[in-house]
Amino acid sequence: DAGITQSPRHKVTETGTPVTLRCHQTENHRYMYWYRQDPGHGLRLIHYSYGVKDTDKGEVSDGYSVSRSKTEDFLLTLESATSSQTSVYFCAISENGRSYQPQHFGDGTRLSIL
Amino acid sequence: KQEVTQIPAALSVPEGENLVLNCSFTDSAIYNLQWFRQDPGKGLTSLLLIQSSQREQTSGRLNASLDKSSGRSTLYIAASQPGDSATYLCAVCGYSTLTFGKGTMLLVSP
Numbered sequence: 001d002a003g004i005t006q007s008p009r010h011k012v013t014e015t016g017t018p019v020t021l022r023c024h025q026t027e028n029h030r031y032m033y034w035y036r037q038d039p040g041h042g043l044r045l046i047h048y049s050y051g052v053k054d055t056d057k058g059e060v061s062d063g064y065s066v067s068r069s070k071t072e073d074f075l076l077t078l079e080s081a082t083s084s085q086t087s088v089y090f091c092a093i094s095e096n097g098r099s100y101q102p103q104h105f106g107d108g109t110r111l112s113i114l
Numbered sequence: 115k116q117e118v119t120q121i122p123a124a125l126s127v128p129e130g131e132n133l134v135l136n137c138s139f140t141d142s143a144i145y146n147l148q149w150f151r152q153d154p155g156k157g158l159t160s161l162l163l164i165q166s167s168q169r170e171q172t173s174g175r176l177n178a179s180l181d182k183s184s185g186r187s188t189l190y191i192a193a194s195q196p197g198d199s200a201t202y203l204c205a206v207c208g209y210s211t212l213t214f215g216k217g218t219m220l221l222v223s224p
Contacts, residue, residue, distance in 0.1 A: 105157030
C-alpha cells in the first residue's frame with residue numbers, strides 16, 4: 001500500500017462550476033501525477049509534479065491547473081468544468097523518482113459534469 | 115508518437131487455462147515496459163516491469179516477455195483463477211513519456 005488517498009471519490013457538478021480534486025500521499029515521494037481515464041482513450045497524463053511548487057504539463061492539460069504547496073498534497077483544479085471533463089481521475093506517485101513513470105495509483109475520483 | 119495496442123480487448127476463459135495477453139508498440143526506442151492490473155472501481159496495480167535490456171520477468175504465475183525490436187510484449191498467466199479477472203494494461207516508457215494501451219478485460223470463470 002503506497003498510502004495514496006484521493007478525495008472526493010465521487011462528485012457530480014454542473015457545467016461552469018470550479019472543481020478541485022485532492023491527492024494525498026503519506027510517504028513523501030517526490031513525483032506525483034494526475035491522469036484521466038476514458039473509454040477508448042486509456043489513461044492520459046494531465047499534469048505532474050516533481051516537488052513542492054514544481055509542476056509540468058502532460059498530454060491533456062488544457063482546462064486543468066494543479067498546485068503542490070506541500071510534499072504530501074497534489075491538487076487538480078478544473079477552473080470552469082465542462083462536460084468533456086467527465087471522467088475518472090487517478091492520482092499516482094513514483095517511488096524511484098523517474099519523472100514519467102508512476103508506479104502506484106490511488107483508487108480514483110469519478111467526476112460527472114452535467 | 116508512440117502508439118500501444120492491446121489484443122484481445124476482452125477474453126473469457128475457464129479456470130485453469132493458461133493464457134497470453136498481447137501488447138504491441140510502434141516506437142522501439144523504449145526505456146522499459148510495465149504491465150498493470152486494474153480491478154473495477156480501483157486504481158492500477160503494477161505487476162511486472164521489464165527493462166529494455168531484458169527479455170522477460172517473472173512473478174509467481176505471471177511471466178512477461180519483451181521483444182523490443184519487433185515492438186511486442188506478452189503477459190503469460192499460468193493456471194488462471196477467478197481472482198485473476200480484471201483489466202490488464204501495458205504501458206510503454208519512452209525517454210520522456212509513458213504511453214498506456216487501452217487494456218484487455220479478462221474474465222476467468224469457475
